[in-house]
Amino acid sequence: MDVNITTISRTYEEACKIKGNPLDVLWVRVVLFSLYCLVFMVAVFGNLLVVYVVTNNRRMHSVTNIFICNLAISDLLVNFTSLWLTPVYTYVGHWIWGGWLCHGLPLFQGASIFISTLTLMAIAVDRYFVIVQNSTIAQLNDRVSITKCVAIVSCIWCTSLLLVLPYGYHMKYTYIRLPCDFFVCTEDWQNKKWLKKIYGMTVMFLQFVVPFTIIGISYAMIWIFLKGHEQDFSARGSHSIQRDTARKKRLLRMLVTMVCLFAMCWLPLNVLNLLRDLELVAWLKAPQFVFLVTHLISMTGTCWNPILYAWMNDSFRKEFMMAIPCLRRSALARRVRTDSVPASVRINCPQSSLFMDHPYRYSQQFSFGEKGYTWWQSIKEAVYGRRDKEMDLVTKSANLSDKESQTVRETMITNPDEGSVSECDESCHL
Template sequence: MANTTNEGFVNLTDENSTLLAQDEFTSNVFVQFTICLFYLTIFILGVFGNALVCYVVVRNHQMHTVTNFFITNLAVSDVLLCILAVPFTPMYTFIGRWIFGNSLCHLVPYAQGVSVYISTLTLTSIAIDRFLVIIYPFHPRMKIETCLAIIIGIWTVALLLTLPYGIYMSLEEPNTYCEEHWPSQRFRMVFSSFTSILQFVVPLFVIAFCYICVSIKLNDRARSKPGTKSSRREEADRERKQRTNRMLIAMVTIFGVCWLPLNIVNIVDDFNDSTNHWPYYRLSFFIVHCLAMSSTCYNPFLYAWLNDNFRKEFKQVLPCFSRMSTDFTPQTTDPYKSEKLYNGNDTVQDSFLPRFMSKTDSTMPSENIPLQTTTTQTFQPSERPLNESTDVEDVLL
């Protein structure tokens, strides 16, 4: 396969299938063992981490929020990717032929393409949602119904755009290769280019744009009211801003680093068939493919584990990880504690408030407006803007 959507396979046509035996790297037992070990690690961590994310959201009704539904959809697509792309890739390549039947020859590449689309489009939706929350704090938050409609739309688009890969896959006999058979080479190249742009280029630019704008907005907000905060408050805000900026950079960087090499290999392979005859092609493919598949392991950590609400649920489900969770808990300065606020969607967010200040203290700065007990009071989206006293990390992470 020579495209991002069905990146799970290496081409095994009649001409280049003999290279499998001649490739001293991928035919070496130690190399095969190492590659399989990498794939096995990705499979276990990816399935376990993402399944855990899905479980904690399903079991707790309070976790049913817009951001968490997007994260759950991302986890579902990553589980699908681990199950369908990770095990079939080394088995098909090392065995040298397709042994899984005609039905799976159509279904597996199709499902792989669907899961990649869902993953990248969901990451884009998460970035856009965070962009709207931070940049337009007075605008009503996205409703749960809208979030579910977007998720259904993502699945529909993914299923439709990837359909040609399910149609044009066929099982070749007698060598039993599962290969693409397009109506024409031009159609294949156009569709390949369209897929790469829509699957990687557009999401990368949108995600980068959203998080850059969010970072700039947070920096401007931190400088907008000089002299209104104590030195301790300024230190806490500065630490939180630096932590948030690092996380935003990590989200963009990991997405680009994981998927860019595979897209480059696929594009070069689509427009230059001679790359299949390069002795190091298979080894290069496995390296970039493992890197892309490893994103399924990073996503639960970036989008769930670093979130306080998810981490608390993980500690309840997996008590043995309680100490590890504590080690990863973001630290703030002592005078501040985290209290929960409810926004217009009844979703929980954190607000760092001084421990030494009374909730009825009239001398409190205007940015730290006293709040009533959150278990009995809710706010309309237009009534509670996102301000400096709000812990924006709960929205971002």
């Protein structure tokens, strides 16, 4: 059973018959090789940057950022195992890495894919609770949340390894005699084809169907929740409503893009692997070429993840620019322009009742003194995981009585200083 991205399983007779490069057309090999190299370079650069930013910046140590960092690590594991191993084994036509790696590499291949997809699912569920259910988990604080996050990440890794153990166990390193004279690494279920089929269907269900369903439902519930709070826009002027409507449409496109990209990357390969496990691929004239194409499509997910889950986040993007020498000057200039707005102006930016009324956990702290936030901005940044401010909003709110807090919220929403709002539009709104 191919755990989504693994060595190509084939009989010994097939391996001997296709000795050497199975893709005989030179330009096809060149094109595929170039695309694999491009995906590898982009994915490794983007994911290494994510890991560097999160691990070297204390302000980035938040729940969602830990999930994103774990996603980047799993994607790096995918790139250093599956991305290069599968096409090389297909091109060479036989196994050249020895008997131990015949069991070890496929194990890490399958585990890295499970870790990546299960982490995407965890990010979606985390965003659902942060945005939709935060009022029911008011007791959460940053320490507890991060502890639970680390526990979830550990469970993801352990579960992924357990799920691919049967696959690694049933790999067999076999010598093919003359005229072939080479070794192959293939699955050997010892005439238990029914068990292989059950395992293949189970893997597809747990690696694609369950994550895709949960991701889709989570983002759908987020969108329904946002649609249900459109009345919060009515307290502001028409210009603000138009701006927030545009942001809402962009967010909808982003949520749909996340779900569609997940399906686009993983569905073709999962379907092909399932058909192969069920021995329903006899109609394919070029199964190895089809396999490499679907494998390449799935590998592009390691490129999209840093873009969707990190670069689209303002905090990550600023840290990326600071980490890249050629972009650092531009980032510093932009930061100076933002900081030049007087604090007396920035602190008067309107706050939303939705943002104020829902007790966010400490990992979602926002600084009023550095930058004001509208309701839509707070939701947008919660979706993208921006939780890097150091002011303890919950502690400050606790110093006010319920009546005083309500008065402050109503004043900030219904009677903002018009001059201050117009002056801080550029610094308050994305």
